[in-house]
Amino acid sequence: MDSPLLDIVEPGATPTKEKCPVSPAVGIDLGTTNSLMAWVQGGKPRCLADVDEGSAMLPSVVSYAEGEVLVGQAARRRALEFPHQTISSVKRFMGRAPNEVPPEIRKLYRLAEGDSGVARFYLKDRDTSPVEVSAEILRALKSRAESTLGPITQAVITVPAYFDDAQRQATKDAGRLAGLEVLRLLNEPTAAALAYGLDKGSQGTFAVYDLGGGTFDISILKLIEGVFEVKAVGGDTQLGGDDFDLALAGPQMDAAQKSGPHAVQQLLQEARAVKEVLSDLPEARLQGRLVTRDELEAAITPLVEKTLGSVRRALKDAALKPQDVDGVILVGGSTRVPLVRRKVADLFGKEPLADIDPDQVVALGAAVQADLLTAENAREDVLLLDVLPLSLGLETYGGIVEKIIHRNTTVPNSAAQTFTTYADGQTALDVHVVQGERELVADCRSLARFVLRGIPPLPAGFARIDITFAVDQNALLSVTAREQLTGISQTVEIKPSHGLTDEEVERVLLSSFEHAESDLEARTLLSERVEAGRILQAAQKQLVANGDLLEPSERQAIESNIAALTLATKSDDAGTIHLAIEALDHSSSDFARRVMERGLQRAMGGHRASEFA
Amino acid sequence: MAITVTVQAAEQIKKKLAARAQTTAQSGLRIGVKGGGCSGLSYVIEFADAPRAHDRVIEVDGVKVYVDPKSAIYLDGTVFDFETKLLQSGFVFKNPKVKSACGCGESFTPAV
Ligand SMILES: Nc1ncnc2c1ncn2[C@@H]1O[C@H](COP(=O)(O)OP(=O)(O)O)[C@@H](O)[C@H]1O
Ligand SMILES: [Mg+2]
Numbered sequence: 001m002d003s004p005l006l007d008i009v010e011p012g013a014t015p016t017k018e019k020c021p022v023s024p025a026v027g028i029d030l031g032t033t034n035s036l037m038a039w040v041q042g043g044k045p046r047c048l049a050d051v052d053e054g055s056a057m058l059p060s061v062v063s064y065a066e067g068e069v070l071v072g073q074a075a076r077r078r079a080l081e082f083p084h085q086t087i088s089s090v091k092r093f094m095g096r097a098p099n100e101v102p103p104e105i106r107k108l109y110r111l112a113e114g115d116s117g118v119a120r121f122y123l124k125d126r127d128t129s130p131v132e133v134s135a136e137i138l139r140a141l142k143s144r145a146e147s148t149l150g151p152i153t154q155a156v157i158t159v160p161a162y163f164d165d166a167q168r169q170a171t172k173d174a175g176r177l178a179g180l181e182v183l184r185l186l187n188e189p190t191a192a193a194l195a196y197g198l199d200k201g202s203q204g205t206f207a208v209y210d211l212g213g214g215t216f217d218i219s220i221l222k223l224i225e226g227v228f229e230v231k232a233v234g235g236d237t238q239l240g241g242d243d244f245d246l247a248l249a250g251p252q253m254d255a256a257q258k259s260g261p262h263a264v265q266q267l268l269q270e271a272r273a274v275k276e277v278l279s280d281l282p283e284a285r286l287q288g289r290l291v292t293r294d295e296l297e298a299a300i301t302p303l304v305e306k307t308l309g310s311v312r313r314a315l316k317d318a319a320l321k322p323q324d325v326d327g328v329i330l331v332g333g334s335t336r337v338p339l340v341r342r343k344v345a346d347l348f349g350k351e352p353l354a355d356i357d358p359d360q361v362v363a364l365g366a367a368v369q370a371d372l373l374t375a376e377n378a379r380e381d382v383l384l385l386d387v388l389p390l391s392l393g394l395e396t397y398g399g400i401v402e403k404i405i406h407r408n409t410t411v412p413n414s415a416a417q418t419f420t421t422y423a424d425g426q427t428a429l430d431v432h433v434v435q436g437e438r439e440l441v442a443d444c445r446s447l448a449r450f451v452l453r454g455i456p457p458l459p460a461g462f463a464r465i466d467i468t469f470a471v472d473q474n475a476l477l478s479v480t481a482r483e484q485l486t487g488i489s490q491t492v493e494i495k496p497s498h499g500l501t502d503e504e505v506e507r508v509l510l511s512s513f514e515h516a517e518s519d520l521e522a523r524t525l526l527s528e529r530v531e532a533g534r535i536l537q538a539a540q541k542q543l544v545a546n547g548d549l550l551e552p553s554e555r556q557a558i559e560s561n562i563a564a565l566t567l568a569t570k571s572d573d574a575g576t577i578h579l580a581i582e583a584l585d586h587s588s589s590d591f592a593r594r595v596m597e598r599g600l601q602r603a604m605g606g607h608r609a610s611e612f613a
Numbered sequence: 614m615a616i617t618v619t620v621q622a623a624e625q626i627k628k629k630l631a632a633r634a635q636t637t638a639q640s641g642l643r644i645g646v647k648g649g650g651c652s653g654l655s656y657v658i659e660f661a662d663a664p665r666a667h668d669r670v671i672e673v674d675g676v677k678v679y680v681d682p683k684s685a686i687y688l689d690g691t692v693f694d695f696e697t698k699l700l701q702s703g704f705v706f707k708n709p710k711v712k713s714a715c716g717c718g719e720s721f722t723p724a725v
Pocket of ligand 1: 030032033034035198211212213214215240241244272276277279299331332333334335336337358359
């Protein structure tokens, strides 16, 4: 392989190349409905414009066509025709078993339980997992951004604050599968606050109300002199604009279901459009039925009320009253619904803030965080404290949960508690780690189970076993049990029971090599095109400026190679373009030398360059 | 195999040497590789006013090119050339041992 063209330097002056020029770490809002990517440029976060058909938003829809994978609007358009090869709202399935997904969504797909209980989609010619589908979305964002930003390797990805361990792990796996180093998972409302906080230098207590397509999050944040503290989080992983669509379509749903999944998807897509129109207009038609804004409002009032219930709970967790909140930040497309704005304003007794585009604010905040994590002179004054969304605990005798780390505790964090044996001579302790707010193990989510063996046989209640829970900044958990006398210990990194196992991740990584190749091809093609553009421009410029140095036959050769290269750039084959570039380079190399000599002559006041040799 | 310095490269080296005040009869060019760069190694092209012990010396058209023995292993088979293109001109290592290079092309991983 050829090196780039180099120049001679003085002895010892060869620059040390520590790193290649790096492209920025990006922030990604991996939404249920739409995904966006942003990065910080010149100290300001901005969204990557024109990601998908002119919009900064990439619909989080993936469609598997013959031999290709479509993402975004193109995939959404295929959803109606090929419902069984198209996946929307994949975020609903992340780290979830099929029976944990709402039935209305679940029945749109043919599902199977995967190796570890996680849902898998059966498609026409393959089956795939939520992690792999999400990776397609990330990969699409990544490759579309790479044409502007160069290779992207690091990202901060946002997740709903309510995401549990399994869902967070699944999101991280998707990032890894897409070839991204996930610097951090950031709670979406926290990201929004970061975007606002840094832009405005605000102080005080803020509520972030995020109502997207599939999820609702409420966070209570305190901003003091550039330090953010999340005081409380709450929400609902199964409530969003999709549910508004379902509510609006309700009266027509039975009929659609009788006609099959195609009709259901069609009805839901039209319901969404009508709902969005009703944010601006008093009435519209849904498949011929006239619906009014009043009717929509009546249908979604219980859902909006449900979000307000979560808001009140979060305020209570933070020991605040609605009037203690200095500002309310609106995030997510569904906060454009007038009823939502009204209800939120009523509850807090003030108009909410929406000066940053509610669609972009999360991605912008994630970009700010990515920049903070990678900037050489990382700003120490912006410290971000996140909180744990759900309590983490252990099963104790009788199926009761003992909480070790309570929800809304700031992370990273660790906490330990000492346990003992309940039977004489007991030499093993069953450690069952659970997550949730309920008192009974049966009502919480089981995260992991392991057995600590080798406890010295002692009378009941004499052994001392310290159990430590440590939560890292991504809210991922490791649990260590240590017997005090012998020091024997055992640690588990929580392998969420609904995430992919390492082997599964490896397997999909391997199967994605096929992709890696086409990704590389796409990138090579792109860079050949850029190079071709540059050289064509240079050639044309020199023909005009120094064309007199050429014999007619030489000029003809160069011009025909220019024409050939122009044609080649329209081809999708990097090799063809490369050959045409080389041909033009070759035919113009004598010309280039003469142009250079003429330049030198002019610089030296008319002497021939060879006089100085 | 060996390292080849083309006549075009020699001609340019000669010009560049002539333009330097420090240049003496011993002066030449040092080419080689050194550690660093994201892909492991990167190229060196420096003026050299005297050879070092164990250097290999390549003479083309009266121009001396020095290569240290370790670099010579990595550069075996390489053609060291000078290219003038419409966009840019400069020296180039055409190294058959390089199988991959980083994004900026300046550092590389040799195939062993
Ligand atoms: N003008 C509007 N009026 C009502 N709902 C809207 C409007 N614009 C977008 N939405 C809804 O916002 C939701 C998508 O919000 P978004 O924040 O992108 O979702 P997510 O965070 O789940 O990806 C969809 O349900 C969409 O219908
Ligand atoms: Mg969102």
